[in-house]
Amino acid sequence: MNYIKLNDGNKMPQIGLGTFMMQPVDAEEAVYNAIKAGYRLIDTANGYMNERAVGRGIKKSGVSRNEIFLESKLWPTVYTKETAIDEMLERLDTDYVDLLLLHQPTGDYITGYKMMEKAVKDGKVKSIGISNFEGEPLEEILKVCEIKPAVIQVEAHPYYPQTELKERTTDINMKVQAWYPLGHGDKSLQEEPIFTELAKKYNKSNAQVILRWHVQSGNIVIPGSKNPEHIKDNANIFDFELTEEEMNKIKEINKNKRYYEPNPELVASYATMELKPELDV
Structure with missing residues (x-):
């Protein structure tokens, strides 16, 4: 497993398990299987409504908490709630998280960020960052923050490599985490000829070649899967290396194409979208 050094000095695994859209029963089992397969980064969020299940999966694995890099995200409706972080820790059944992000650029995210900074000082959070903050919201955070964001979680892949965002954040060494x-x-995307060609050369799957591209591009990746074999395969990318020429060929397929368009009205609606309690189903 490769680790990447964050701008606050903390180290983060470069590949982990994402639990987006997983029901609690699936998330618990996937987390357990991922940790057993050697994963040490687990990503969840208030908005995924599976934090309790993620906590159970970690406990079930038997691996010491201090060996796991646990990451979650605060939903906009709790950015101003003083007990939000304590409630999150209770759901995860842990005393701290290794990384905490603001999930969406809406609501009172300035207050939310200040709350995370306080949590770092209180020892409840080790590193902080932002998710889906681009353009003006990103600039606002960078203008007022006392602790620079260590990670920015955004959509990123060979069709949308986030080149401009990386150029903007180079000076503060903020790492891109790709969803x-x-x-x-x-x-x-996965069937692009370049990936089929490289998969044959390295005896890997097309997906493994794409994940290897992410790692060599400096990204942190959190592919999600409930399939134990897929979970294992996604992390089996550290026994080969793409050449500079191959990395340059992959650059050529950039289409500046998102799969999720951050519609302003939809993003704004998150500020009043209350979350339902997690159901153990």
Whole structure:
């Protein structure tokens, strides 16, 4: 497993398990299987409504908590709630999280960020960052923050490599964490001829080649899967290396294509979208 050094000095595994859209029963089992397969990064969020299940999966694995890099995200409706972080820790059944992000650029995210900074000082959070903050919201955070964001979680993949965002954040060494790293199940991305060619050369799957591209691009990746074999395969990418020429060929397929368009009205609606309690189903 590769680790990447964050701008606050903490180290983070470069590949982990994402639990987006997983029902609690599936999330618990996937987390358990991932940790047993050698994963040490687990990603969840208030909005996924599976934090309790993630906590159970970690406990079930038998691996010491201090060996797991646990990450969650605060939903906009709790950005101003003083007990939000304590309630999150209770759901996860842990004393701290290794990384905490603001989930969406809406609501009073400035207060939310200040709350996370306080949590770092209180020892409840080790590193902080942002998710889906681009453009003006990102600039606002960078303008007022006392602790620079260590990670920005955004859609990123070979069709949308986030080149401009990376250029903007180079000076503060903020790492990009990619969601939809494999293109949200889009066969046209995974079946690009360059990936088929490289998969044959390295005796890997097309998905493994794409994940290797992420790692060599400096991204942190959190592919989600409930399939134990897929979970194992997704992490089996550290026994080969793409050449500079191959990395340059992959650059050529950039289509500046998102799978999720951050519609302003939809993003704004998250500020009043109350979350339901987690159901153990």
